[in-house]
Structure formats: C-alpha cells, structure tokens
Amino acid sequence: MKINWGTGIVIAFVAFISFIMYFIITMMTDSTYDHDLVVEDYYKQELQFQNEINKETNAKSLVENISWKKTAEGLVIIFPENLQKENITGKVFLYRPSNKQFDFEMPISLSNHNLLIPDKRLLDGRWNIKVDWQYNGKNYLYKKEVLY
Template sequence: MKINWGTGIVIAFIAFMSFIMYFIITMSTDDKYDFDLVTEDYYGQELEFQEDLNKEQHSKTLKTNITWKKSDEGVNLIFPEDIDINKIEGKVFLYRPSDKQFDFEIPISLSNQNLLIPDKRLLGGRWNITVDWKYNTNSYIYKTEIIY
C-alpha cells in the first residue's frame, strides 16, 4: 500500500502530538518531577522583603557579623564577641533546597557566643541558613549557604 504525502504529514503530526501529550502527562503526574516552592508562604514573605533588606543594612553596621564553622558535633554559628548574648533573641531557619521535609527552625539560645546546630539534624548536601535575630532595638539577618 502506497501512502501519499498528505497521509504521511497527518501521521507525523499525530505522532508528534502523541509524544507531546505523553511528555506533559508524565511530567505533571510523576512524583519524581514534583518540585516544591521555596516556602509555603512565598507571597507573604515577598511582602516582607524590604524589612529583610533593612535588617541586612543593620548587619553591615556591626563590627563583625555572624560566622560559622563546621565541627564534629555539627555547625557552630559564632555571634560577634562585642555584644551581650543575654540580649539576643531570634531564630535560625535551615532550608534544604532539595527536600522541604528536612527544613527546620530552632530558637537562638547561646552559650558563650556560640549556637550549635547538631550533626544529627543535618544531612550531607546544601543548606541555606538564615539567622533572624534582634539585639536591643535593632533587627539583623544573616544568610549563608553551606555544603555539609
């Protein structure tokens, strides 16, 4: 049976549409391709963006900012030595870009300028750390990415 050029075009068009439909259905239903938003309250946090910029400006006025150091026990966040640790309040949020199940938040409770994030809470890989803290009347924010 001989197929003319019009029938060939229709067959090619149907084959192409079938491939595209298969691709769309696979991508939208397979859990392997399910990527979460950065945060659940993305739009609410976007409205607070200017406040975060102000906190970053305050952080730049410090003599030294927060630093971090990896140890056998976990990750040590080291606060500036020239501030009174009893007047610090805030929280540390650890965001795992690859899986939101591992995201967690801990309150700041310091022992001699250090805050330890325990090794048992951290998996190997990339982490985004945000320290949102207040000292006296000023608010500060520290953001960094680490590979643990």
C-alpha cells in the same frame, strides 16, 4: 500501500503530540519529579523584602558579623563576641533546596556566643541558613548558602 504527503503530516503531528503527552503524564504522575515552590507563602514574603534589606544593612554595619564553622558535633553559628549573649534573641531557619521536608527552624539559645545545630539534623549537601535576630531592639538578618 502508498502514503501521500497529507497523511504523512497528520501521522507526524499525531506522533509529536503523543510524545509530548507521554512526558506530561509522566511528569505529573511520577513522585520523583515533584517540585514545590521555594516557600508556600511566596507573595507574603515578597512584601517583607524591604524589611529584610534593612535588617541585612544593619547586620553589615556591625563591627563583626555572624560566622559559622563545621565541627564534628554539627554546624556552629558564632555570634559577635562584642555583644552580650543574654540580649540576643531570634530564630535560625535552615532551608534545604532539594527537599522541603528537611527544612527546620530553631530558636536562638546561646552558650558562649555559639549556637550548635546538631549533626544528626543536617544531611550532606547544600543548605541555606537564615538567622533572623534581635539585639537591644534592633533587628538583624544573616543569610548564607552552606555546603555541609
């Protein structure tokens, strides 16, 4: 049986559409390809962006900013020594880009200007740290990407 050029084009279109539909169905039904938004309330957070810029500017104007180091016990976030630790309040948010189920937030409770995030809470890989803190009524923000 001989296939003319019109039938060949139709067969090519059907094969191409079948190929594309296979990948669409695979991506929609397979849980390994689940990708969520970075955050659930993306637009709400976008409206707060100028506020974050102001907080980061405040943090950069400090004599000494927040730093961090990896230890055997976990990740230690070190607040400036020249500030009174009793007046530092806020929260630390750790975001795992590869899986939102590992994201967590914890309040700041300092011991000796250090905040320890236990090793058991952190998996190896990339983490985004966001420290939103206040000192004497002034707001500060520290953001860092960390490979743990």
